[in-house]
Amino acid sequence: RKRYCILLAAGSGNRMKFPTPKQFLKLAGRTIIEHTLDMVDGHPEVDEIFIVMDKDYRSFMEEILLRNSYTKVTKVLNGGASRRESSASGIFAVEEDDALVLLHDAVRPFLSHRIVSDCYKALEQHASVDVAIPAVDTIIKVDEQDCIQSIPDRSALRRGQTPQGFRADVLKRAHHLAMEDPEVKVTDDCGLILRYGLGDVHVVQGEERNIKITYPEDLYLADKIFQLNTV
Ligand code: C5P
Numbered sequence: 001r002k003r004y005c006i007l008l009a010a011g012s013g014n015r016m017k018f019p020t021p022k023q024f025l026k027l028a029g030r031t032i033i034e035h036t037l038d039m040v041d042g043h044p045e046v047d048e049i050f051i052v053m054d055k056d057y058r059s060f061m062e063e064i065l066l067r068n069s070y071t072k073v074t075k076v077l078n079g080g081a082s083r084r085e086s087s088a089s090g091i092f093a094v095e096e097d098d099a100l101v102l103l104h105d106a107v108r109p110f111l112s113h114r115i116v117s118d119c120y121k122a123l124e125q126h127a128s129v130d131v132a133i134p135a136v137d138t139i140i141k142v143d144e145q146d147c148i149q150s151i152p153d154r155s156a157l158r159r160g161q162t163p164q165g166f167r168a169d170v171l172k173r174a175h176h177l178a179m180e181d182p183e184v185k186v187t188d189d190c191g192l193i194l195r196y197g198l199g200d201v202h203v204v205q206g207e208e209r210n211i212k213i214t215y216p217e218d219l220y221l222a223d224k225i226f227q228l229n230t231v
Contacts, residue, residue: 001096001098001099001100002047002048002096002099002100003045003046003047003048003099003100003101003102003120004046004047004048004049004050004094004099004100004101004102004168005040005043005046005048005049005050005101005102005103005104005116005163006049006050006051006052006087006090006091006094006101006102006103006104007033007036007037007040007049007050007051007052007104007105007106008052008079008083008086008087008090008103008104008105008106008162009021009023009033009051009052009053009054009061009079009106009107010052010053010054010078010079010080010083010086011023011079011083011086011107012054015214015215017216018216021054021057022107022213022214023036023053023106023107024057024060025213025219027109027213027219027222027223027226028223028226031064032106032107032109032213032222033051033061033064033106033107033109034064034068035109035110035226036104036106036107036108036109036111037049037064037068037070037073038068039109039111039112039113040072040104040111040116041070041071041072041073043113043116043117045116045117045120046072046116047072048072048074048075049070049072049073049074050073050074050075050076050077050090050093050094051073051075051076051077051106052077052078052079052086052087052089052090053076053077053078053079054078054079055078058076061076062076075093077089077090077093082187083187083188084175084178084184084186084187084188084189084192087103087171087175087189088175088178088179090103091103091166091168091171091172091175092172092175094168094172096168097167097168097169097172098167098168098169099167099168100120100123100165100166100167100168101165101166101167101168101171102116102119102120102163102164102165103162103163103164103165103166103189104162104163105162105212107212107213107214108161108162108210108211108212108213109213109222110207110209110210110211110222110225110226110229111162111163111210112207112209112210115131115163115204115205115206115207115210116163118204118205119131119163119165119204120165122165122202122204123165123166123167125202126199126200126201126202127166127167127170127193127198127199127200128164128165128166128167128170128171128190128193128198128199128200128201128202129164129165129166129201129202129203129204130160130164130165130190130201130202130203130204131160131161131162131163131164131203131204131205131206131210132158132159132160132161132203132204132205132206133158133159133161133205133206133207133208133210134157134158134159135154135157135158135159138151138154139151139152139154139157158203159206160188160190161206161207161210161212162212164188164189164190166189166193170193170198170199171189171192171193173196173198174189174192174193174195174196174198175192177192177196178192178195178196181195209225209228209229211225
């Protein structure tokens with residue numbers, strides 16, 4: 001079965017407060033998406049990579065692809081206004097319904113080979129997988145007045161990361177259903193699987209260093225993690 005990795009890179013990165021989307025900011029001299037691509041392109045189990053991005057930044061991406069010798073990037077697709085529309089654009093571009101597909105945030109450059117292998121392995125037995133780590137903080141649920149509604153037992157809580165992985169036919173079905181669902185607010189692909197009852201979602205152990213670069217402070221942290229990874 002063919003194994004894909006779709007990199008979601010169509011976000012505007014408003015929380016970063018820089019005009020350039022965060023996937024094109026530099027970390028240790030290279031853009032964040034290049035670090036992510038190095039890892040995914042170099043993974044022996046990945047057959048093909050699609051990149052989903054904002055069409056206004058296509059020329060940035062073309063330059064990146066020209067100055068690197070990635071061998072697995074076969075499609076650069078236009079994303080949508082929401083993460084859900086971007087992942088729909090990626091999954092509908094996968095032709096084989098029995099393919100195993102990982103969707104990964106381009107702004108998580110420290111994805112490990114182990115996580116990718118574990119996700120593909122889990123997809124041999126489960127139709128959907130997520131990657132998560134234990135919650136270190138207490139998670140509180142609040143109401144509209146910002147008062148605590150409940151404090152769920154922390155031992156059962158996890159923080160979701162990416163990749164999320166699916167058999168292509170299952171995720172295509174979820175996105176078809178979402179397009180006809182006026183009430184859908186879910187932006188997360190595993191959330192769609194749960195909403196439409198399309199089976200269990202198996203959880204693969206993530207890693208603390210698989211951070212999502214979201215806020216300016218994350219760039220400092222990312223720089224330190226990069227140094228750790230290279231020693
Ligand atoms: O906004 P957030 O940090 O949750 O974005 C996670 C990932 O999803 C990023 O890699 C971002 O580029 C991508 N995304 C996307 N299309 C959108 C919004 C986010 O591909 N419309």
